[in-house]
Amino acid sequence: MTEPLVLELLALPKAVPEARRAVRDHLRAPCPEVQLCVSELLTNVIRHLGEGTPVTVRLYHAPDGRIRLEVTDPDARAWLVARTPDETDETGRGLLLLDAVARRWGVWLSPVGKTVWCELYEDAALGSTGGSVPST
Numbered sequence: 001m002t003e004p005l006v007l008e009l010l011a012l013p014k015a016v017p018e019a020r021r022a023v024r025d026h027l028r029a030p031c032p033e034v035q036l037c038v039s040e041l042l043t044n045v046i047r048h049l050g051e052g053t054p055v056t057v058r059l060y061h062a063p064d065g066r067i068r069l070e071v072t073d074p075d076a077r078a079w080l081v082a083r084t085p086d087e088t089d090e091t092g093r094g095l096l097l098l099d100a101v102a103r104r105w106g107v108w109l110s111p112v113g114k115t116v117w118c119e120l121y122e123d124a125a126l127g128s129t130g131g132s133v134p135s136t
Helices: 015-026 032-049 094-101
Strands: 004-012 053-061 067-075 103-112 112-119
Touching: 004 015, 015 032, 015 053, 015 094, 032 053, 032 094, 032 112, 094 103
Parallel strands: none
Antiparallel strands: 004 053, 053 067, 067 112, 103 112
16 A cells, blocks of 8 residues: 655645645645646635644555545535536635536544545546535
Protein backbone atom coordinates (compact mmCIF):
# COMPACT_ATOMS: atom_id res chain seq x y z
CA MET A 1 0.00 0.00 0.00
CA THR A 2 1.26 3.46 -0.87
CA GLU A 3 2.07 5.79 1.99
CA PRO A 4 -0.55 8.52 2.44
CA LEU A 5 0.15 12.04 1.25
CA VAL A 6 -0.15 14.58 4.07
CA LEU A 7 0.11 18.31 3.35
CA GLU A 8 0.02 20.90 6.11
CA LEU A 9 -0.59 24.28 4.50
CA LEU A 10 -2.29 27.62 4.72
CA ALA A 11 -5.41 28.04 2.60
CA LEU A 12 -4.17 30.63 0.14
CA PRO A 13 -5.01 30.93 -3.56
CA LYS A 14 -1.44 29.92 -4.48
CA ALA A 15 -1.81 26.74 -2.39
CA VAL A 16 -4.61 25.41 -4.61
CA PRO A 17 -2.46 24.62 -7.70
CA GLU A 18 0.36 23.46 -5.41
CA ALA A 19 -1.97 20.96 -3.72
CA ARG A 20 -3.32 19.80 -7.10
CA ARG A 21 0.25 19.20 -8.28
CA ALA A 22 1.18 17.30 -5.10
CA VAL A 23 -1.93 15.11 -5.43
CA ARG A 24 -1.23 14.46 -9.12
CA ASP A 25 2.39 13.53 -8.39
CA HIS A 26 1.35 11.19 -5.58
CA LEU A 27 -1.23 9.21 -7.55
CA ARG A 28 -0.27 6.00 -9.34
CA ALA A 29 -2.32 6.95 -12.40
CA PRO A 30 -3.82 10.21 -13.69
CA CYS A 31 -7.04 11.08 -11.87
CA PRO A 32 -8.18 14.63 -12.64
CA GLU A 33 -11.29 14.07 -10.52
CA VAL A 34 -9.17 13.92 -7.36
CA GLN A 35 -7.38 17.11 -8.38
CA LEU A 36 -10.77 18.78 -8.96
CA CYS A 37 -11.96 17.72 -5.50
CA VAL A 38 -8.88 19.04 -3.70
CA SER A 39 -9.23 22.33 -5.58
CA GLU A 40 -12.89 22.69 -4.66
CA LEU A 41 -12.38 21.79 -0.99
CA LEU A 42 -9.45 24.18 -0.55
CA THR A 43 -11.35 26.92 -2.34
CA ASN A 44 -14.27 26.42 0.07
CA VAL A 45 -11.94 26.97 3.02
CA ILE A 46 -10.51 30.13 1.45
CA ARG A 47 -13.95 31.51 0.59
CA HIS A 48 -15.76 30.65 3.82
CA LEU A 49 -13.06 30.73 6.50
CA GLY A 50 -10.60 33.15 4.96
CA GLU A 51 -7.16 33.21 3.44
CA GLY A 52 -4.43 31.89 5.68
CA THR A 53 -6.60 29.32 7.48
CA PRO A 54 -4.43 26.32 8.41
CA VAL A 55 -5.55 23.11 6.70
CA THR A 56 -4.38 19.54 6.43
CA VAL A 57 -4.85 17.64 3.17
CA ARG A 58 -4.61 13.84 3.34
CA LEU A 59 -4.73 11.41 0.46
CA TYR A 60 -4.99 7.65 1.10
CA HIS A 61 -4.94 4.69 -1.28
CA ALA A 62 -7.09 1.65 -0.53
CA PRO A 63 -6.16 -1.79 -1.90
CA ASP A 64 -9.38 -1.93 -3.96
CA GLY A 65 -8.41 1.14 -6.02
CA ARG A 66 -10.33 3.70 -3.99
CA ILE A 67 -8.75 7.01 -3.09
CA ARG A 68 -9.81 8.88 0.02
CA LEU A 69 -9.18 12.62 0.11
CA GLU A 70 -9.60 14.55 3.37
CA VAL A 71 -9.33 18.30 3.99
CA THR A 72 -9.33 19.33 7.65
CA ASP A 73 -9.79 22.90 8.87
CA PRO A 74 -10.14 24.38 12.38
CA ASP A 75 -13.75 25.58 12.19
CA ALA A 76 -16.41 23.08 13.26
CA ARG A 77 -19.11 25.78 12.97
CA ALA A 78 -18.78 26.29 9.21
CA TRP A 79 -21.07 23.55 7.86
CA LEU A 80 -21.15 22.78 4.15
CA VAL A 81 -24.44 23.52 2.45
CA ALA A 82 -25.00 22.71 -1.19
CA ARG A 83 -26.73 25.46 -3.13
CA THR A 84 -28.62 25.43 -6.36
CA PRO A 85 -27.00 28.32 -8.22
CA ASP A 86 -28.73 29.84 -11.19
CA GLU A 87 -26.96 30.18 -14.51
CA THR A 88 -25.70 33.70 -13.76
CA ASP A 89 -24.10 32.84 -10.39
CA GLU A 90 -20.30 32.79 -10.53
CA THR A 91 -19.96 30.57 -7.45
CA GLY A 92 -21.84 27.85 -5.61
CA ARG A 93 -21.07 24.78 -7.71
CA GLY A 94 -18.17 23.26 -5.75
CA LEU A 95 -20.19 20.78 -3.71
CA LEU A 96 -22.26 19.88 -6.75
CA LEU A 97 -19.02 19.06 -8.60
CA LEU A 98 -17.77 17.05 -5.63
CA ASP A 99 -21.03 15.12 -5.55
CA ALA A 100 -20.88 14.47 -9.29
CA VAL A 101 -17.38 12.97 -9.33
CA ALA A 102 -17.02 11.36 -5.89
CA ARG A 103 -18.19 7.85 -5.13
CA ARG A 104 -19.29 9.19 -1.75
CA TRP A 105 -18.44 12.09 0.55
CA GLY A 106 -19.23 13.58 3.91
CA VAL A 107 -18.17 15.74 6.83
CA TRP A 108 -16.79 14.81 10.25
CA LEU A 109 -17.15 17.40 12.99
CA SER A 110 -14.93 17.48 16.07
CA PRO A 111 -14.41 19.96 18.89
CA VAL A 112 -11.30 21.27 17.11
CA GLY A 113 -12.59 21.51 13.53
CA LYS A 114 -14.06 19.55 10.67
CA THR A 115 -12.87 17.19 8.00
CA VAL A 116 -14.54 17.07 4.61
CA TRP A 117 -13.76 13.79 2.90
CA CYS A 118 -14.54 12.10 -0.37
CA GLU A 119 -13.79 8.76 -1.96
CA LEU A 120 -13.12 8.20 -5.64
CA TYR A 121 -11.65 5.47 -7.78
CA GLU A 122 -8.12 6.06 -8.99
CA ASP A 123 -9.06 4.38 -12.25
CA ALA A 124 -11.77 6.67 -13.62
CA ALA A 125 -12.96 3.77 -15.79
CA LEU A 126 -14.42 2.22 -12.62
CA GLY A 127 -16.88 5.10 -12.53
CA SER A 128 -18.45 6.98 -9.67
CA THR A 129 -21.84 6.67 -8.09
CA GLY A 130 -21.96 10.15 -6.63
CA GLY A 131 -22.38 11.10 -3.02
CA SER A 132 -25.17 12.79 -1.20
CA VAL A 133 -25.51 16.54 -1.16
CA PRO A 134 -26.63 17.91 2.20
CA SER A 135 -29.77 19.95 1.69
CA THR A 136 -30.45 23.40 3.07
